[in-house]
Amino acid sequence: MTLTHSPAGSAARRRRGAARQSRAGTAFVAAYVLLLIAFGILPTGYAVYFAFTDAGGTFTGFANFIDTAQDFRFMDAVGHVALYLLFWLVSLVVFVVALALLLHRLASGAVSKSLRFLFYIPGALAGAASVLVWLFMLDPAVSPVSSLLGMLGFHTFGEVIAPGNLPLLFTIIAFWTGAGGWIVVIHGALDNIPRDVMEAARIDGAGAWQTAWRVQIPMLRKWIVYMVILAFAGGAQLFVEPQLLSLASVGVAGRDYSLNQLTYDFAFQMNNVNGAAAVSVELLVVSVSAAAVFVARSRFFDAD
């Protein structure tokens, strides 16, 4: 029942605490490293091995890369994914940051909590399930918003999924499923901006717009970069949306649309696992390079 304790005892306790913490830390990291090796590094190594060999395991250099790049669907798929990435990343950055700022400014307490929960719900549905929801939404014959689709000039499912509409459709689906989580993350980051900084901005006479533009967004930089890196890697691997759409439309739209679908085709329809691995390695290289550029340009790892 001593409220005071000797400085020496306190130091020892701190040391023991530190030791416990370090052990706990090692355990957490070890578990992660194990999973990373089992499901990240080993498969990647396996894919790289496949990409540079043929079906018999002989080293073939870049033959698989050249063969797959010459497939008539390859350049189309690159174009589709590039356009989709543009739509998806721009809409993600603009709308997620804007919505998070709006949410942070307008709502407080219960309203903010319930709004954040609402934003997050679609993300809680598994990827395929949320795409299925959209397949219903987009078919005027069964859609709850068929009158809206009708006003936009769409009267049949075939008209909705015309080839020109696909990048926009996939962006809307991806935004609906993926943006909610990011809004919550960015909102959390906004909460972390010190109160005195905001106070100072207000005293200096900055309005809502100026505060957002000159104070909040610069301080969110790392979070936005983090979001863009992950969204880029995810978007480059576009698969579920076009694949399900192609099944739902009986092949009218979305077949062989993305690079990942092409790898699936190579591996399972054309029995060319090595070609599929080559395209996957290309995707990995592109995503890692993009991440490297973003990290370097944004000074991501600099201490504040």
Next chain:
Amino acid sequence: MTVRKLSPSPRRTLGKRHTELLAGCAATVLLTVTACGGGTASTTTKDGFAQVPQKDGALTVWVDATRMEAAEQYQRLHPDVKLDIVSYDGDANGSNYLQTKVQLFNRTGKGWPDVVFSSQNNEASWAVDADFAAPLDKGLIPESTLGRFSKGANDVCTVDGTLYCLRNDLSQAVLWYNAPLLKKFGYTVPTTWEEYRQLGEKVSEEHPGYLVGDAGDSFTPEIYLWAGKCGANHITGPKSVSVNTTSEACTRMAGLLDVLIKNKSMSTSGVFSTDFGKNQADKVLLMPGPAWYGGAVFKDTLKVPAKQIAAAPVPQWQGENAPSTGNVGGGTWLLSRHSTHIKAATEFLKWVTTDNAYQGEKAPGFPAYAPASEAWLKGQAASGYFAGDLSALAAASSQVWPEWGSGRFSQEAIWAATVKPGITQGKSIVSMLPAWQDSIVKYARANGYKVAQ
């Protein structure tokens, strides 16, 4: 000091963990290699292929939802057979599920089903290369049985002269029509494509909204262009195809479709679309389509009442003396060459494709096995659903134009992606024939075919 005592030499721990990890990885790799290398156990060459040692145990059968009834009926009639029935999508709509799984099983060296049903009829084209399908005419199924399948029924199962699957049902196209409605409007069933076109034009003027056909499905070319002898898909060898979509035969039929699509007597929704079911189900006057339309479309999907739907021969162009028709799918049964229960698998395969208990009495489609198809036709007549008999189906079963094959690439998928969006946008099919050809050629080449144009 305490710290060091509690956690002795972090470096050593790390080193040890590292070693363990390496050992684990090595073990994993070794296991994988062993698994991949497995399956080379002593085989016996019999019935034309190397058979693995036979064992007792459950026979694994993969079927789609519709064929589930067949497998369950077999189990009821043969209670002593251990049957493991697995339901899958039957590769409908070009899903390629079976092919994907077989590629994976080939990698792991186990897991193949013993007998599998597929609703696609081009499975043999890959299943032979993938070393999955067992040859059936080298001892497993007697010649006397094979000889009684309808003429040409098993052509899609034949690769390089060897039979690798058995056809479940035929899907020859006929002209389905609503008999009381046709009578009410005072029309007669057209026998030539010229009459068919005139009737379409009349319907669009006198009874707008009613339909003489549908051109919105991915298998539309197989109903119309195949019947019209358009040489879009002439498989001339195991890895060669001849493609010509701009011949007179193709443009003539495509032009006919364009006229009827334009005057709206031909739908472009597709018979299984939600749109068709909701808005056009009761507007069908005529509908060229495969044998299975009778049950699967009119009875089960569109819920047309009994005593209305009848079947007539598909129209012919004036002056044609050899009747020809198209074909849409028709399922196939494959037997795995990896099976450890070949005898039981063969018994099941024989029963399910030829026995009257299923094919003659229960099967929803027109049986490929001729004796069963006679029983099936009698059964359909007795069921009282159709207005009149289905003798047109029997006649059409031997009139399928033989110069349209089943290659490894899906013609349906190509049409769906290349031509269907254009039809939706209002482009004419004639104008898209060159693009269609281009697309077929590209897909054929990508799948390793030599293409003649």
